[in-house]
Amino acid sequence: MSLEELEEVFKEYKNRGGRLELETLSKHVEETRPILIEAARNRKTITYGELTKKFRICRGDIGRLLGAISIIEHRQNRPLLSSVVINKITGNPGVEFLFLPGIQETIKRVGGQKNPILHYYNEGEEKFWKSELEKTWDYWQK
Numbered sequence: 312m313s314l315e316e317l318e319e320v321f322k323e324y325k326n327r328g329g330r331l332e333l334e335t336l337s338k339h340v341e342e343t344r345p346i347l348i349e350a351a352r353n354r355k356t357i358t359y360g361e362l363t364k365k366f367r368i369c370r371g372d373i374g375r376l377l378g379a380i381s382i383i384e385h386r387q388n389r390p391l392l393s394s395v396v397i398n399k400i401t402g403n404p405g406v407e408f409l410f411l412p413g414i415q416e417t418i419k420r421v422g423g424q425k426n427p428i429l430h431y432y433n434e435g436e437e438k439f440w441k442s443e444l445e446k447t448w449d450y451w452q453k
Contacts, residue, residue, distance in 0.1 A: 320382045339366060339376050347380065350395045351451035358399045374407045381411045390446035403432050403440055
């Protein structure tokens with residue numbers, strides 16, 4: 312990815328409330344992507360908690376970092392790599408996943424959730440995520 316493309320992703324990341332600076336975000340993307348790819352190659356998932364411990368950044372920043380990675384993946388016409396990251400309690404990605412680029416408009420809705428971190432997916436959201444997870448696993452098996 313060119314510096315210009317990374318700067319575009321950074322702007323989108325900042326618009327989503329990201330607090331990391333470009334250099335730090337770039338470093339974390341570089342370190343995180345291979346971990347997500349490894350999980351995908353092994354047809355596994357990884358928890359937000361595992362990532363927060365590894366990188367010592369807060370849960371909100373992990374979500375935004377994963378969003379930045381997904382923007383990069385979407386721009387490269389690859390499935391959303393962040394689909395392999397789940398909440399240990401709910402067993403699915405956080406609600407932020409449903410608002411990433413490439414998500415169908417019919418899926419982009421969350422009704423009445425008071426705690427978005429513990430959002431339990433409805434049937435349509437669950438189906439979409441599992442489909443994206445399968446695409447991600449299949450893509451990285453190549």
